[in-house]
Amino acid sequence: MYEWIFDKQEALIKKHGTRDPFELASALGIIVLFEELKNIYGFYNTVCQIKFIHINASMEYEEQRFTCSHELGHAVLHPDLNTPFLNAHTLFSESKIEAQANFFATHLHIPKEKVDGVTTKQALLNYYGVPAQMERFI
Ligand SMILES: [Zn+2]
Numbered sequence: 001m002y003e004w005i006f007d008k009q010e011a012l013i014k015k016h017g018t019r020d021p022f023e024l025a026s027a028l029g030i031i032v033l034f035e036e037l038k039n040i041y042g043f044y045n046t047v048c049q050i051k052f053i054h055i056n057a058s059m060e061y062e063e064q065r066f067t068c069s070h071e072l073g074h075a076v077l078h079p080d081l082n083t084p085f086l087n088a089h090t091l092f093s094e095s096k097i098e099a100q101a102n103f104f105a106t107h108l109h110i111p112k113e114k115v116d117g118v119t120t121k122q123a124l125l126n127y128y129g130v131p132a133q134m135e136r137f138i
Contacts, residue, residue: 001137002103008076009104019108021068025053030075032068041086042067044074051075062129066105073104091133099137106134 013019016027025032031050034057037043041063042055053071055064067086074083078097084090090098109128118124121135 002100005073005077005100005104006107009107012076013108019111021065021072021105021108024108025068025072025075028072028075030072034064037085039087041088041090042071043085044071044083046079051079065129066109066131069105069108070101072108073101077101077104091131102134103137106130106137110138 012024016024018024018027022032029051030053032053032055034055036058037054037056040056041059042053044051044053046052053068053075055067055071059067070086071083074081074097077100081097083097083101084095091102093099093102106125109130110124115124115127118127121138122132124138125132125134
């Protein structure tokens with residue numbers, strides 16, 4: 001599934017020497033803002049060609065990190081699109097761009113190397129702090 005996304009992602013990780021979404025956003029000149037967004041986890045937009053990732057300031061760090069990865073996915077894969085707000089519902093979205101962003105985020109968090117003692121998909125997701133709904137992408 002989505003080999004081209006893997007290729008883009010691996011190139012990015014290699015070039016910048018990190019798979020941390022906040023560090024990658026910074027390296028790419030994307031401005032990350034923490035805001036009060038109520039039931040929205042985050043969103044991505046561009047203003048005058050400047051890229052912004054907006055993240056809900058009230059969430060736990062793990063949720064903010066996954067949200068940053070999802071929005072980074074849009075910035076890398078769909079830079080010119082106005083993407084929908086990410087919320088709990090979007091994690092199950094069947095829409096192609098949302099699935100691609102979720103795929104990007106899931107694999108940014110989960111490296112290919114195996115972890116000793118982690119034998120199920122749910123354990124793997126839990127180990128790397130990825131939402132359980134992402135099981136379909138691994
Ligand atoms: Zn999205």
